Amino acid sequence: MRRYTFLGLILFLIFSVAEIAAQQSRFDEANEMLEESQYQDAIQLYKSIADEGYESGALWLNMGIAYSQLDSLGVSKFYLMKASRFKETEDLAEESLEYVNDRFSRQSAVLPPLPWDRFFNYLGDRFGVSGLVFIALLFLYFGVALLIWSWFRKEFQKLLKVSAAILLSVCLLFFLFSVIVNYQQNRYGTGVMVERQGAVYEQPREEAPVVSMAFEGYTMRVDFKESEEHPDWKYIRLENGMFGWVQDSLLMVF
Amino acid sequence: MRKIGDIVSSPLVLLLFPLILFSFAENSWAQDFQLEATVSENQVFIGEQFTISVEVTGSSMRNVSLPVLPELEGMRVLSSTPSRSTSISIINGQTTTTTTYNFSIIARETGEYTIPPISIEIDGEERQTNPIRVEVIEKGQLSQDGRSQRPEIYLEIQVDESNPVPGQQIVASVVLFFRQGIEVTSFQPTAGWRTDGFWKEELQNISQPQAESIIIDGVRYRTATLIRYALFPNRSGELTLSGFPINVGIRTQPSRSDPFGSFFGSSANQRRVSLESEPVVLNVRTLPEARNATTINAVGNLRVERRLSKNEVVTGETIELVTQVEGVGNIPLVRRPQYNIPDGIDFFTPQENSNVERRGMAIRGDKTFTELMAPRAPGTYSLPAERIAVYDPQNRRYRYINLPAIEFEALPASNNQFTSADLRTVQLTPVTGLAVWKNSDPAGSVFRSFWFWLLLIVPAAALIVAYQKRKFDLRLHSDRAFARVHFADQLAQDRILHARNIVNEDRPKEIYNSLHKAVTGFLTDKLSLPEAGLSDQELLEKVTEHGLNADLLKRLRGILDKCATISYAPSGTRADFRSDIIKTEKLISELKEQL
Numbered sequence: 001m002r003r004y005t006f007l008g009l010i011l012f013l014i015f016s017v018a019e020i021a022a023q024q025s026r027f028d029e030a031n032e033m034l035e036e037s038q039y040q041d042a043i044q045l046y047k048s049i050a051d052e053g054y055e056s057g058a059l060w061l062n063m064g065i066a067y068s069q070l071d072s073l074g075v076s077k078f079y080l081m082k083a084s085r086f087k088e089t090e091d092l093a094e095e096s097l098e099y100v101n102d103r104f105s106r107q108s109a110v111l112p113p114l115p116w117d118r119f120f121n122y123l124g125d126r127f128g129v130s131g132l133v134f135i136a137l138l139f140l141y142f143g144v145a146l147l148i149w150s151w152f153r154k155e156f157q158k159l160l161k162v163s164a165a166i167l168l169s170v171c172l173l174f175f176l177f178s179v180i181v182n183y184q185q186n187r188y189g190t191g192v193m194v195e196r197q198g199a200v201y202e203q204p205r206e207e208a209p210v211v212s213m214a215f216e217g218y219t220m221r222v223d224f225k226e227s228e229e230h231p232d233w234k235y236i237r238l239e240n241g242m243f244g245w246v247q248d249s250l251l252m253v254f
Numbered sequence: 255m256r257k258i259g260d261i262v263s264s265p266l267v268l269l270l271f272p273l274i275l276f277s278f279a280e281n282s283w284a285q286d287f288q289l290e291a292t293v294s295e296n297q298v299f300i301g302e303q304f305t306i307s308v309e310v311t312g313s314s315m316r317n318v319s320l321p322v323l324p325e326l327e328g329m330r331v332l333s334s335t336p337s338r339s340t341s342i343s344i345i346n347g348q349t350t351t352t353t354t355y356n357f358s359i360i361a362r363e364t365g366e367y368t369i370p371p372i373s374i375e376i377d378g379e380e381r382q383t384n385p386i387r388v389e390v391i392e393k394g395q396l397s398q399d400g401r402s403q404r405p406e407i408y409l410e411i412q413v414d415e416s417n418p419v420p421g422q423q424i425v426a427s428v429v430l431f432f433r434q435g436i437e438v439t440s441f442q443p444t445a446g447w448r449t450d451g452f453w454k455e456e457l458q459n460i461s462q463p464q465a466e467s468i469i470i471d472g473v474r475y476r477t478a479t480l481i482r483y484a485l486f487p488n489r490s491g492e493l494t495l496s497g498f499p500i501n502v503g504i505r506t507q508p509s510r511s512d513p514f515g516s517f518f519g520s521s522a523n524q525r526r527v528s529l530e531s532e533p534v535v536l537n538v539r540t541l542p543e544a545r546n547a548t549t550i551n552a553v554g555n556l557r558v559e560r561r562l563s564k565n566e567v568v569t570g571e572t573i574e575l576v577t578q579v580e581g582v583g584n585i586p587l588v589r590r591p592q593y594n595i596p597d598g599i600d601f602f603t604p605q606e607n608s609n610v611e612r613r614g615m616a617i618r619g620d621k622t623f624t625e626l627m628a629p630r631a632p633g634t635y636s637l638p639a640e641r642i643a644v645y646d647p648q649n650r651r652y653r654y655i656n657l658p659a660i661e662f663e664a665l666p667a668s669n670n671q672f673t674s675a676d677l678r679t680v681q682l683t684p685v686t687g688l689a690v691w692k693n694s695d696p697a698g699s700v701f702r703s704f705w706f707w708l709l710l711i712v713p714a715a716a717l718i719v720a721y722q723k724r725k726f727d728l729r730l731h732s733d734r735a736f737a738r739v740h741f742a743d744q745l746a747q748d749r750i751l752h753a754r755n756i757v758n759e760d761r762p763k764e765i766y767n768s769l770h771k772a773v774t775g776f777l778t779d780k781l782s783l784p785e786a787g788l789s790d791q792e793l794l795e796k797v798t799e800h801g802l803n804a805d806l807l808k809r810l811r812g813i814l815d816k817c818a819t820i821s822y823a824p825s826g827t828r829a830d831f832r833s834d835i836i837k838t839e840k841l842i843s844e845l846k847e848q849l
Contacts (some may be wrong), residue, residue: 023691024688024689024691027689028686031686034684050694053693054692054694055691055694056689056691056692057685058684058685058686058689059689061684062684062685065682065683068682069682086690092683092685096682099682102630103630105595105598105599105600105601106600107600107601130700133700133701140713141713144713147717148716148717148720151720151721151724152720152724179701182700186699
């Protein structure tokens with residue numbers, strides 16, 4: 001039995017490594033195409049990797065660069081923003097984004113986000129929901145341990161109880177943060193305008209009054225919940241603070 | 255209007271001119287007076303009241319009789335005795351007396367009538383006035399009770415165009431109509447006039463409303479335009495101007511003799527009335543499609559110009575593209591033209607400035623759009639020519655204004671602050687080599703994972719267990735009976751162990767004493783009985799009450815009896831001691847199960 005388990009483990013490892021090696025091989029091939037300025041072919045190959053459910057910072061970064069060479073700056077920005085979420089490509093992606101943003105002929109006014117938005121965005125980016133939950137559990141375990149200890153150790157009872165209360169309060173706070181960040185991440189996404197321009201409507205129909213215009217490269221917050229009932233439209237908030245509806249085909253969202 | 259009988263125009267008088275001239279010459283030294291007859295209206299309605307006045311002015315009259323009205327065709331005299339008023343004036347020492355006789359008359363039949371000469375005797379001589387023509391006309395739309403269906407005072411919104419296009423200016427005038435005898439002393443528009451679908455500007459062209467006399471549906475009214483607005487529809491279709499609300503201060507004026515009197519005259523019986531005009535519905539036509547041109551929603555007689563603030567700029571710095579629209583038309587509604595801008599130019603937030611003049615009957619002014627452009631790289635940039643469409647509502651067609659192409663030069667920045675697009679391409683460095691791959695399937699929520707709940711349950715379970723333990727410990731310390739029950743078995747086992755340990759020492763009395771204590775201690779602890787003071791018999795009775803089975807009771811009694819016997823007469827072998835220890839141990843074990 002033990003022999004079969006070991007054999008199975010070995011086979012699983014071999015297949016996994018082989019599969020990853022296949023992605024890496026295609027990725028290398030696409031990189032060569034990119035260096036030879038065969039941008040369309042490189043993009044096709046990159047896309048085939050992504051379509052199979054694999055991703056990496058390098059993949060998104062190179063896709064962004066390929067699109068920037070094709071002058072599809074909106075799409076390029078979209079992939080570079082995705083790449084910036086990976087630690088290994090964060091710096092390169094930020095630098096590339098700066099360059100791409102410079103090339104947009106229309107720049108949106110940017111309303112500074114509200115302080116609590118900034119705070120929760122930081123928590124989401126820095127720790128993620130899992131990280132916050134992990135921290136909360138850590139505090140929970142320490143807090144519970146101290147509380148139990150305080151029940152059986154008379155000599156430090158007060159100190160232990162106070163420490164437990166502090167740790168459990170911090171635990172609750174982190175749980176609350178994780179719930180809020182989780183809600184935000186599930187409800188909202190980031191959209192990038194990939195067409196040259198598009199109208200932002202007051203209602204999800206073309207006859208509705210136009211609230212504003214969005215141009216290529218404009219980033220916006222997409223409200224998935226509001227957009228659920230209108231499959232061809234997205235309810236968005238532009239960086240200048242204006243709300244409205246844009247046609248789904250004009251955006252790429254992650 | 256006052257009409258004076260015209261003696262010269264009469265043919266009879268013309269024929270008798272020499273005689274009259276002689277007569278006047280004679281009278282000029284013999285009798286110094288003037289005789290005149292007037293009517294308050296030359297044109298009156300059937301049933302309308304008017305006045306015939308006979309005025310005698312002179313300085314040396316001694317005796318003037320009442321004037322006698324002749325028979326009047328188509329009219330009825332309300333009182334054959336006229337009202338009389340006299341005024342005396344002294345100029346340069348000469349006294350002049352004016353006596354006026356007023357007859358109230360009602361017109362009864364339509365037609366043109368001549369009021370015959372009215373006779374009056376002055377200082378014994380009969381004099382006659384000249385004849386006066388009066389026309390009696392039909393009333394307007396009258397209701398069955400003979401009163402006009404229009405109110406005495408009402409408000410109307412009058413528009414100069416009922417089928418405009420979006421953006422076309424129309425003038426909406428707020429016009430007040432009021433009957434003769436009413437004086438308007440003040441007016442105050444109140445909030446609530448809704449002009450949905452219009453851009454509205456108040457025109458500043460009325461300083462003091464002037465009243466005019468008009469006849470509406472055969473009824474005499476006075477009318478005054480109070481306010482004028484310029485309205486610009488901003489969409490096509492049926493648009494409605496709601497009723498215009500206004501508060502008007504009026505006075506009821508008893509005299510009707512001066513229909514063109516001051517608009518803000520003074521009299522008695524003042525009151526305020528609230529009026530609201532009828533809503534006005536406009537059918538706004540759709541603007542035709544402009545062909546091959548940029549539309550900026552301009553309607554009217556407008557000019558469009560475009561210019562650059564300079565012809566040269568350093569890359570990275572801004573240059574202004576100024577578009578100016580001026581003239582008569584919908585200046586406030588004109589949109590910024592969307593030009594075709596070549597690549598390589600950054601655009602920044604455009605600015606708009608407008609000056610609107612509201613005097614006169616049309617909105618005029620100018621609107622300036624200033625767009626800031628920054629070329630990213632050195633070179634010559636050309637803004638292509640544009641064709642701007644301006645709709646001319648007079649001729650109902652578009653007028654196209656051609657804006658020529660504009661070029662400007664972008665010079666390289668001296669300190670190389672700007673990096674051209676090509677140069678910066680170098681900075682886009684792809685990542686090659688081994689990448690860190692991961693599955694891109696979106697992970698499910700952490701809150702729905704098994705591990706999350708398991709890790710959450712563990713501390714909760716630990717808390718529950720620890721709490722129960724703490725509770726148990728507290729009871730052991732605080733509840734003596736509970737502690738005795740809890741430790742009864744352990745204590746009994748300790749005593750049996752003691753007995754076993756001293757078996758080889760041949761101390762039967764102590765061995766059986768330990769066994770006795772083990773049994774009785776176990777029972778008293780378990781049954782929460784007093785630890786001392788109970789005899790074996792009493793203990794057995796208590797145990798019996800707890801339903802111990804007979805066999806066990808018998809064995810218990812046997813053990814207790816033996817222990818008591820040995821205490822008084824120690825005897826037996828070591829084998830007997832061990833056997834009794836085992837028996838006692840077994841007995842306690844069975845008692846533990848039953849109690």
